[in-house]
Amino acid sequence: MGRNWAIAIGINRYENLRSLNFAKRDASVMATWFQQEARFEQVFLFTDDSPSIAVNPPIPTQPTFGHLRRFLRAQFENTLLKPEDNLWFFFAGHGNRYQDKDYLMFSDSDPGDIEHTAISVDYVTQRLRRSGADNVVLFLDACRDESSRSGLGIGEQRHQGVITFYSCTANQKSWEIEELQHGAFTYSLLEALRLQGEANCATVERLAQYLSYQVPAINTRYGKETQNPYWQAEPPYKMYFILLEQTATLRDVEPLKYQASQAENRGDLSLAKQLWVRVLAVSRGDWDAIEAIERIAVRQRGSFEPIISISEPETSSKGGRSVSSEQVEQPLLAQKQAEYEILQQIQQAEYGQKLLYYQEEFLKTIEAGISFDSYNSRQKLKKIQRTLKLRIAETVAIEAKFALLVEVIAIEARLASLAETIKSSIQQPIPTQPTQERITRQKFLKWAGLGSAGLVTAVVGREIFKGLLPISVAKPKYILSKEKVFGLPLWTVEFETVTVDEKGEVIKRYPNKQAKFFKENLGNGVTLEMVSIPSGSFKMGSPSGEKSRTSDESPQHDVNVPAFFMGRFEVTQEQYQKVMSKNPSNFKGKKRPVEQVSWNDAIEFCKKLSDKTGRKYRLPSEAEWEYACRAGTKTPFHFGETITTELANYNGDYIYASEPKGNKRGETIEVESFPPNGFGLYDMHGNVWEWCQDTRHDSYEKAPGNGSAWIDSNSYSRLLRGGSWSSNPSNCRSGSRFNGSRDNYYYYCGFRVVCTAGRIL
Structure with missing residues (x-):
């Protein structure tokens, strides 16, 4: 098990800034949690009246610039921790931004001389990483002031090698709640850290999901303005890190095991070993981890160091006790027999794990809708069987066990x-x-x-297999019409969609829906399909009684939307590659949506696509996006009262209404994997968040009613819609809103494009 250290800083009294009420309490309660509940080995607390750190000479802990600078410099000059260890840094106070850098403001910091009286988050992360711990986590409840003179708040900067949780986005305030005697972010953080069982927040990913939902809900409950926490993990695999080993479940280690295997496969043995050690910290005796660590040792040193070693008897030439060969041989034989039995157990466990792996690969083939009797599938499975040295009779038994599913697919x-x-x-x-x-x-x-x-x-x-496969709908039928738009042929597609009740069960099918679209040729057989969205009006926002709604979804208001064309699918990786000549995605696949693209990247894509085609492409306005998503519906989802993982790609560990839990895929999947909505658009719920033109606003007060984008030139944040593969279902609702800084990129964010409607001839 790794060692755990923490630093907690809370500042109420400022000499040159507005004083705060509960920052000191936030840090003190966090320090108590670190020490008494999480049992951290070392906790450093900095508040107005905290005791000095007992070193020679002692370091005062009053949170001034000088004290913190000295502490960070002296404490982390040498490597004190190991890669498998954890170092948490919590800060509650004011933050500011100066010359494109985030700064933490201390009790004597001067807003007029930030560079010399405040400490940059970059410097903090550099010093903390010198500790040697690979898991450095920052919690910055640090946007408690008005925007800085530059008009930007803390949180615009990406910090390499660490996991960073921000209490709110730039230009928002991090609110203190009088009734709770805490900041909204810290209160929610403490709640999350104390959750147990399957609902725990033991991983970075689930903690982020909990905070993104809970903090805005608390602010709404206590009448505060919207506050949207967000997080960054650098590099991206750290999103799967386990923060709390004591509350983690075996389910929590599976994504980490996958990342460890990926690191080993690409030859990053040092990282792979660190990740496998983290797996063992939660799942002790995990044979995958034990085998991997031994395998890595062989590759790193060119020799194998057995887990069990045979101790040689000690002898001495002077006065030492002589030992007969029989006395040596009998204990050694017994020890070798014990070792042999243990080795047999290890081999049996390893073989069982290999069979499970084969079963998983076999199921993936079926779930992807591929015939396992096809040449490619059979060759792939044979290769796995030979590589793992599996007995044919046992692989045949696995296939027979799941032949039932194959028959179901054939019947369908x-x-x-x-x-x-x-x-x-x-x-x-x-x-x-x-x-x-x-x-x-x-x-x-x-x-x-x-x-x-x-x-x-x-x-x-x-x-x-409920929840593993998409709900079956009729295969789309395509008809090439004589009509044209922009001089391009117009196609008609006939498709089927469904409506579900609160249990996620299909209560109605619509088998004869139609949509018109044109194809934009991007080259080498890659096309972009643009669906005609008719003009119309709708109520934007969510009704007051809708579950999980937040204050920024109100008031509901009427919007008239002119006709336009919208991407039938999220922009895919092959489409992005054709236009931008690169593919930044974390989850590779030409038919998967592109991700790890910022708002600025999406704007650049639209510009290049417009130049390439001679037609005006852009991101949708938020009103256009919601109008297109709803497709005439008024329910929380265009599918009805809820969604299931048979209808969308989201985190199936969570539910919205009365539907069962579903499949947590943990990654993007190919577009067109699920039924479309009433306009013929795919993946409007889940898969990736989609960038819109608009800037962030706390409500729809004074929002335009003509479908145009609502843009504040002083705002750096941009709207995201639809939810993603990592979202809980409430964040995938038609009316749910999210936002991010326009130059930040995430592996759960993508986009789709729109084109102003042309005349159909």
Whole structure:
């Protein structure tokens, strides 16, 4: 288990800035939590009346510029911790920004001379990283003042090699709540750190999700302006780091194990070892981790150091006790026998893990909709079987166990084909009510020669794999019309979408929806499909009774939106590559949405795409985005009262209404993996957050009613909509709003484009 150190700083009294009420209390309570609840080995507290640090000479802990500068310089001059250790830094007070750098303001800091009287966050991170700990975490409840003279607040800067949690975005205030005797951010942070069981916030990712929801909710409850905490992890794999080993579950180590394997595969053995050690800190005896650490040792040193060593008996030439060969051999034989039994247990456990890996790869093939009998799939599975030295009989048994799912998929394909045949012959839609669907399926199965056993298989299969596969809808049909727009052919697509109830069950199907779109040719067969969105009006924002709504979603107001064209999908990696000649994405895949793109990057993409095509492309306004997402619906989601992981890619560990928990994929997936909305747009809920033109506003008071973007030239933040693969479902609602700094990029943020509507001829 790694060692844990913490630094907590809280400043109420300022000589040159407005004094605060609860910053000192925030730091003191955090220090108490570090010491008494989390059992940290070393905690340094800096407040107005905290005791000096007992070194020679003692370091005073009153939070002045000089005291903190001396402490950071002296304490972290030498390496004191190991890579597997953790170092937390908590600051509650004022922050400021000067010459594109974030600064922490101390009790004697001078706003007129920031460079010489305040400490940059860069300097803090540089000193903390000298400690040797690989997991350095900053909690900066430090935006408690009006914007700096530059018009920018703390939080615009990316700090390398650390995990940073900001209490709010630039130009927002970090509010103190009189009734709670705490800052809203720190109060929520303490709540999160104390959560236990499956709802814990033991990982960076889940802590960030909890804070992003809870802090705005607390501010709304106590009548404060919106405050949106956000976080950065550099490098990105640190989002999977486990912050609290004592509350983490085995589920929490799986993403970390994946990152460790990835690091090892690309040859970063030092990082891989650090990550595997972190896995062992939570999952002691994890054979994957033990095997990996041994394997890495072989690669690093060219020799194997066994876990169990045989101690040789000590002898002495002078006065030493002589030892007979029998006395040596018997204990050694017993020890070797014990070692052999342990080795057998290890090998059995390792073999079991290899079988599980094969099973996971087999399931991935099925879930991707690929026939496992295809040449490529079979070759891939054979290669895994040979590499892992698995017995053929056992891999066949695994495949047989899941053949049920294969049959379900085959049935679905036959049903769809038969449905199309019947529909075309009788020119009537097929009934979709549950009872009628069951009778129809019995007939279909009989016609297909599967009988009642096939029906049982289909029903059982659906229950087993519920949440893993998208809800089945009819395959889109494409028709090339004679109409044109911008001189390009206009296509018509017929598609099906669904509505679900609060349990996530389909209550209605819409099998004959249509949308028109044109294709923008980007070269080498890569196209951008732009769907025609009709003009109309809608109520923007969420109603007062909607679950999880926040104050910035009100007041609801009428908006009239002119017609426009919108990307059928989020911009994919192959599309971005064609236009920008690069692909910054963390989760690679040409049909996956591009991510790790800032708002500025998205604007540059639109400019280059416009230059390339001669048509005006841009980001959608927030009103256009919500209008297109809702597609005429008024429910929390365009799918209805909730969503499930059969309908969208989000964090299935969380629920919104009465639906069951679902699949947590932990990454982006290919576009067009789920049913579209009523306008024929895909992934409007989840997968990646989508940048909009607009700047951040605390409410819709005085918002334009004509669908145009609402832009404040003094604001640096930009709106994001739709939620992502890492979001809880409430943040994926049609009315949910999020924001980020325009030059920051995240692996959960992408975008889609719009084009002003042309005349259809």
